[in-house]
Amino acid sequence: MASDQVTLLDFWPSPFGMRVRLALAEKGVKYEYTEEDLRNKSALLLQMNPVNKQIPVLVHNGKPVCESLIIVQYIDEVWKDSAPLLPSDPYQKAQARFWADFVDKKIYDLGRKIWSKKGEEQEAAKKDFIDSLKLMEGELGDKPYFGGETIGYVDIALVPFYSWFYAYETIGNFNIEAECPKLIAYCKSRRKNNMQRHVPFPVKKMFLCSE
Amino acid sequence: MASDQVTLLDFWPSPFGMRVRLALAEKGVKYEYTEEDLRNKSALLLQMNPVNKQIPVLVHNGKPVCESLIIVQYIDEVWKDSAPLLPSDPYQKAQARFWADFVDKKIYDLGRKIWSKKGEEQEAAKKDFIDSLKLMEGELGDKPYFGGETIGYVDIALVPFYSWFYAYETIGNFNIEAECPKLIAYCKSRRKNNMQRHVPFPVKKMFLCSE
Numbered sequence: 001m002a003s004d005q006v007t008l009l010d011f012w013p014s015p016f017g018m019r020v021r022l023a024l025a026e027k028g029v030k031y032e033y034t035e036e037d038l039r040n041k042s043a044l045l046l047q048m049n050p051v052n053k054q055i056p057v058l059v060h061n062g063k064p065v066c067e068s069l070i071i072v073q074y075i076d077e078v079w080k081d082s083a084p085l086l087p088s089d090p091y092q093k094a095q096a097r098f099w100a101d102f103v104d105k106k107i108y109d110l111g112r113k114i115w116s117k118k119g120e121e122q123e124a125a126k127k128d129f130i131d132s133l134k135l136m137e138g139e140l141g142d143k144p145y146f147g148g149e150t151i152g153y154v155d156i157a158l159v160p161f162y163s164w165f166y167a168y169e170t171i172g173n174f175n176i177e178a179e180c181p182k183l184i185a186y187c188k189s190r191r192k193n194n195m196q197r198h199v200p201f202p203v204k205k206m207f208l209c210s211e
Numbered sequence: 212m213a214s215d216q217v218t219l220l221d222f223w224p225s226p227f228g229m230r231v232r233l234a235l236a237e238k239g240v241k242y243e244y245t246e247e248d249l250r251n252k253s254a255l256l257l258q259m260n261p262v263n264k265q266i267p268v269l270v271h272n273g274k275p276v277c278e279s280l281i282i283v284q285y286i287d288e289v290w291k292d293s294a295p296l297l298p299s300d301p302y303q304k305a306q307a308r309f310w311a312d313f314v315d316k317k318i319y320d321l322g323r324k325i326w327s328k329k330g331e332e333q334e335a336a337k338k339d340f341i342d343s344l345k346l347m348e349g350e351l352g353d354k355p356y357f358g359g360e361t362i363g364y365v366d367i368a369l370v371p372f373y374s375w376f377y378a379y380e381t382i383g384n385f386n387i388e389a390e391c392p393k394l395i396a397y398c399k400s401r402r403k404n405n406m407q408r409h410v411p412f413p414v415k416k417m418f419l420c421s422e
Contacts, residue, residue: 051313051346063302070308077301090288091274097281102262135262 006031007059009045011038015108016068017056018160023072026151027079069100072156085153096147099139100157106132107161114172126172130179137183145190155190162187217242218270220256222249226319227279228267229371234283237362238290280311283367296364307358310350311368317343318372325383337383341390348394356401366401373398 008024008031010017024031036045036055048057048064058065058074065074076085087093110132113125136158140146146154165176165187177184219235219242221228235242247256247266259268259275269276269285276285287296298304321343324336347369351357357365376387376398388395 051309060302065302065305066309067312070305070312073308074301074305077304090285091271091276093288094276094281094285097284098262098277101278101281 004029005059005061007034008032009034009036009042009048009055009057009059011036011055013163014055015160015163018163019068019156020056020058020071020075022151022156022160023075023085026083026085026156027075028082029075029079069104069157072153076153083150085151085156087147087152092147096153099136099146099154102132102136103154103157103161107136107158111161111164111168114168122172126174129168130174130176133176133180133183137180140183140186144186151190159187159190162191215240216270216272218245219243220245220247220253220259220266220268220270222247222266224374225266226371226374229374230279230367231267231269231282231286233362233367233371234286234296237294237296237367238286239293240286240290280315280368283364287364294361296362296367298358298363303358307364310347310357310365313343313347314365314368314372318347318369322372322375322379325379333383337385340379341385341387344387344391344394348391351394351397355397362401370398370401373402 006024006029008017008020010020010033012035021033034042034044036042038055041053045055045057046053048059049055049066052066054066056066056068056071058071060074060078065071072085086096107129110125110129114122114129117125143149145151146158162184165184168174169176217235217240219228219231221231221244223246232244245253245255247253249266252264256266256268257264259270260266260277263277265277267277267279267282269282271285271289276282283296297307318340321336321340325333325340328336354360356362357369376395379385380387
């Protein structure tokens with residue numbers, strides 16, 4: 001697919017953008033990276049994602065694909081001859097989709113509450129966040145990746161959020177590693193092996209600027 | 212697949228459950244329907260969906276699949292020889308996934324706010340709800356179904372919520388049809404043609420019991 005034109009509209013600290021960067025890197029797809037200023041969104045972003053007006057957007061041969069998990073599935077289906085991200089078995093695929101969806105519904109939402117809420121609401125979010133990570137730790141078990149021996153859809157969905165854990169811990173005054181040592185060891189190892197260039201760590205500059 | 216054992220754990224007014232019923236009906240899959248009492252969830256439900264403890268759950272040959280849109284994709288992939296629900300083209304598939312996700316993020320969430328909030332919050336939710344439906348109306352255009360000539364993934368994601376529109380309108384004191392006549396004509400027609408047995412209308416008994 002040498003003639004493919006691929007552009008990613010993104011914003012560097014976005015865990016959703018990181019997912020797409022990781023998927024493209026795993027597939028070896030060359031692309032143009034366009035950094036967006038989210039306070040002054042480009043005409044291209046508004047044209048390519050008129051419904052949600054959000055990054056990331058993958059523009060492939062002029063056509064936009066939006067929403068990070070949908071983009072990762074699209075990448076897996078278009079560049080299907082190398083580095084499969086989703087299993088081919090329908091049941092295994094449904095399980096991978098379940099856990100990636102769990103990351104969106106729990107890890108992202110609760111992380112957001114940790115840095116945007118105070119008092120009881122923040123405490124409840126911290127507890128739910130740790131409980132959710134423990135569930136993911138149980139699902140991971142002793143495997144090197146969620147899907148087995150190679151990086152896959154759930155890893156790509158989850159590991160970008162590791163970039164934000166330092167911010168969550170600092171703002172929420174708690175220690176994730178003390179509660180979920182196996183999951184943090186997994187995140188550290190995955191970041192080192194596969195994701196270093198694409199998952200900056202820690203993302204703290206923007207959200208801890210009052211330190 | 213005559214030897215398949217398929218059980219659906221469900222709750223009749225659930226639009227998420229309706230999606231699964233519709234997909235199974237389109238594929239002609241025979242299944243056992245098990246009604247759950249959500250105030251007293253069965254041991255089977257807690258065992259089959261220990262993470263979210265929610266219906267619907269499709270139990271296929273003893274193995275559970277959870278989350279309605281994930282179940283519909285699973286059904287489409289397992290019973291792939293009849294009535295395809297998702298397009299085969301990756302770009303069209305991504306577009307279908309985008310709009311089904313939009314239904315979950317907008318139509319469901321805003322509908323819930325309409326019946327659970329009051330005052331300004333309710334008014335804002337009503338406005339966003341209508342704006343979101345208008346976007347879907349634009350996407351539908353003059354096609355009989357979102358995907359073209361036959362029922363597909365986006366129709367299955369959206370139309371079950373039509374069962375709830377009467378409740379939203381009554382509680383929110385507004386008229387959806389006056390704002391989105393084409394979309395309501397589509398919902399009425401789709402329900403009549405494909406979905407009558409599976410999409411009860413209107414769902415009002417439970418949520419308007421104070422009338």
